[in-house]
Amino acid sequence: MASKISKARLESDHSALISAEAYSKEKYGTALCPDLRCLCRLRGVSATSRNVDGEQIPVAAYFGLPPNAEKNGSGHTKRCRFNVEETVKRLVAKSKEIKEFDEGSEPILFGPRGDIAEYRLHILMELLGTKPFSVDQDDADSLKGKGRRTGTEYVRTDKVLAPYFRMARAVHTLIARVREKPELERWIRLKYAEHTIPWSEYFYDMGEHVYLYDFLVKHGQLIGAKKRTRPAAVAVAIDTTREVYLAKHGSWAVPCRTSLCVVKDGSRIALKPSLYVNDEKLARKIHRWNLALVCAIPTTEPLAPAPAPRLSPHARINLRVVSGAQVCQYNLNET
Numbered sequence: 001m002a003s004k005i006s007k008a009r010l011e012s013d014h015s016a017l018i019s020a021e022a023y024s025k026e027k028y029g030t031a032l033c034p035d036l037r038c039l040c041r042l043r044g045v046s047a048t049s050r051n052v053d054g055e056q057i058p059v060a061a062y063f064g065l066p067p068n069a070e071k072n073g074s075g076h077t078k079r080c081r082f083n084v085e086e087t088v089k090r091l092v093a094k095s096k097e098i099k100e101f102d103e104g105s106e107p108i109l110f111g112p113r114g115d116i117a118e119y120r121l122h123i124l125m126e127l128l129g130t131k132p133f134s135v136d137q138d139d140a141d142s143l144k145g146k147g148r149r150t151g152t153e154y155v156r157t158d159k160v161l162a163p164y165f166r167m168a169r170a171v172h173t174l175i176a177r178v179r180e181k182p183e184l185e186r187w188i189r190l191k192y193a194e195h196t197i198p199w200s201e202y203f204y205d206m207g208e209h210v211y212l213y214d215f216l217v218k219h220g221q222l223i224g225a226k227k228r229t230r231p232a233a234v235a236v237a238i239d240t241t242r243e244v245y246l247a248k249h250g251s252w253a254v255p256c257r258t259s260l261c262v263v264k265d266g267s268r269i270a271l272k273p274s275l276y277v278n279d280e281k282l283a284r285k286i287h288r289w290n291l292a293l294v295c296a297i298p299t300t301e302p303l304a305p306a307p308a309p310r311l312s313p314h315a316r317i318n319l320r321v322v323s324g325a326q327v328c329q330y331n332l333n334e335t
């Protein structure tokens with residue numbers, strides 16, 4: 001299993017990262033794996049397009065291993081995070097280990113069932129080194145958890161599992177990993193309470209709010225509904241031109257930018273994410289960010305008709321933040 005890598009380090013200067021689009025060997029010299037524990041040689045592959053059923057599909061530029069690199073021992077090192085095969089092997093080993101921990105317990109890894117293996121999110125995070133419980137020490141309302149040991153032991157109760165889905169910073173790191181190796185995406189199934197959620201139904205990036213809306217409507221996760229239990233990680237743009245305000249129900253609202261989304265028939269709908277925060281200080285902190293990642297249980301409402309001919313039908317998407325650990329600044333260019 002090979003990874004397509006979007007950024008590489010330069011042999012001439014390990015601190016410099018270069019994107020696959022900008023790279024040329026003549027200009028920049030040899031490119032290396034961006035993982036500092038690895039630094040194996042990579043080759044740049046230019047952007048191209050591919051003919052699929054008579055349609056030209058663009059393929060973005062990327063870095064990959066030179067031919068036969070793995071065979072002749074110059075591939076990614078064992079500890080390299082781009083070594084997908086090794087990561088999967090470790091996942092399987094870890095899952096087995098956990099299964100042995102309690103013979104009567106439900107297996108954490110389901111597979112191979114066809115191509116799909118399922119991992120509990122907390123195991124995946126542990127193995128990808130995302131440190132799910134490394135929350136801000138200064139943050140008084142950080143989620144309380146059992147700590148490091150969780151994830152290496154089998155945990156039956158959903159109450160203990162739940163915090164993993166609400167750890168925005170850990171999920172943020174996981175998003176970066178999945179982006180680096182899209183192959184991982186299809187291996188991830190999130191087990192949460194009675195639900196099994198594929199990664200594509202858990203994380204909603206900017207520009208994907210319409211899929212989140214469809215997901216919430218499909219599962220009846222509506223504002224005011226009694227049963228609303230599916231968690232999601234949602235990226236939202238903060239509207240810094242509007243002020244934080246005290247909402248009716250006593251929490252602080254952080255204004256977010258409306259997403260204009262094109263739906264199947266080509267018409268547009270306006271989705272308005274609303275962020276509700278218990279703590280005013282936290283609300284004001286979030287208000288200074290451009291983009292935020294919120295890990296919460298979102299709710300929505302049926303589309304309301306367009307208020308004027310030039311406007312679009314609209315709906316709110318509510319995201320309630322109970323703890324500071326549920327939200328973090330969203331910036332994947334920093335990693």
Ligand SMILES: [Zn+2]
Nearest residue numbers: 033038076080
């Ligand atoms: Zn590597």
